[in-house]
Amino acid sequence: MNPKISFRGVSCTFQLNGEVFQALDNFSLDVADGEFITVVGPSGCGKSTMMNVAAGLLEPTAGEVLVEGRAVHGPSPERGVIFQQYALFPWLTVRENVAFGLDIAKVPEPERRRIVDRCIDLVGLTRFADALPKMLSGGMKQRCAIARAYAVNPAILLMDEPFGALDALTRVTMQDQLLATWARDTRTVVFITHDVEEAVYLANRVIVMAARPGRLHQVIPVDLPYPRNEEMRLSARFMEIRNQVWNAVYHQTPAIAAQAPAA
Numbered sequence: 001m002n003p004k005i006s007f008r009g010v011s012c013t014f015q016l017n018g019e020v021f022q023a024l025d026n027f028s029l030d031v032a033d034g035e036f037i038t039v040v041g042p043s044g045c046g047k048s049t050m051m052n053v054a055a056g057l058l059e060p061t062a063g064e065v066l067v068e069g070r071a072v073h074g075p076s077p078e079r080g081v082i083f084q085q086y087a088l089f090p091w092l093t094v095r096e097n098v099a100f101g102l103d104i105a106k107v108p109e110p111e112r113r114r115i116v117d118r119c120i121d122l123v124g125l126t127r128f129a130d131a132l133p134k135m136l137s138g139g140m141k142q143r144c145a146i147a148r149a150y151a152v153n154p155a156i157l158l159m160d161e162p163f164g165a166l167d168a169l170t171r172v173t174m175q176d177q178l179l180a181t182w183a184r185d186t187r188t189v190v191f192i193t194h195d196v197e198e199a200v201y202l203a204n205r206v207i208v209m210a211a212r213p214g215r216l217h218q219v220i221p222v223d224l225p226y227p228r229n230e231e232m233r234l235s236a237r238f239m240e241i242r243n244q245v246w247n248a249v250y251h252q253t254p255a256i257a258a259q260a261p262a263a
């Protein structure tokens with residue numbers, strides 16, 4: 001079967017203080033339709049750069065990203081993007097923020113209301129539907145951003161550390177909600193995280209990147225069945241894969257190993 005997303009030899013360079021800096025070097029990866037992949041790696045290894053190319057927000061210096069065989073040259077509603085910074089419109093309520101993409105797509109009113117209510121409910125913000133973003137906590141803002149991305153029902157979700165700013169409990173709940181949504185309504189997901197356990201818990205495959213230059217380091221399949229649950233986090237197999245990902249991330253080089261947090 002043809003991949004949903006295909007990174008083909010993607011390289012990105014930036015000019016930094018008059019010098020050429022290689023943020024991503026010859027990155028190639030196929031992502032299958034409906035696959036959930038997570039991306040981990042040391043800071044500065046090009047994770048966001050890779051995602052920005054897939055989102056169509058950045059043109060690569062070499063190579064290309066194909067979606068269903070078509071080259072990406074700009075953003076598209078088929079690719080929903082969620083960043084750690086919530087990027088909500090401060091003057092719109094939660095409901096209006098979530099409805100934003102549907103307004104642009106001219107989805108008629110009864111249908112729009114149904115979708116907005118469902119997405120707000122999915123992220124647990126029903127009581128705050130008429131609140132402005134300034135009245136929400138960080139976690140609630142992020143849930144609103146996620147509801148907004150879900151509302152336009154993109155075939156591909158590109159998520160750049162979406163749960164990074166959430167407290168531990170909200171984060172675990174959001175992981176389960178994301179997997180439940182994905183199981184009901186399968187999309188292709190590319191999810192960047194710094195959290196190795198989160199990477200293993202969510203993914204079909206964990207992509208480990210390396211830095212200087214940013215590149216693909218290892219692809220680690222996660223052979224745990226779905227639906228995943230809290231008990232699995234304590235299973236021997238989960239710990240085994242988690243340790244494999246941990247070693248791939250933090251023992252790439254002695255310099256990175258020296259900075260590694262306690263395992």
Ligand SMILES: Nc1ncnc2c1ncn2[C@@H]1O[C@H](COP(=O)(O)OP(=O)(O)OP(=O)(O)O)[C@@H](O)[C@H]1O
Pocket residue numbers: 014015016021022023041042043044045046047048049050214
């Ligand atoms: N627009 C830019 N101009 C110059 N350098 C850039 C630009 N964007 C990214 N870089 C550099 O490219 C490298 C990769 O950045 P990127 O944000 O993709 O890494 P990352 O793996 O997502 O990092 P982190 O985990 O810290 O978020 C970094 O060294 C960064 O400083």
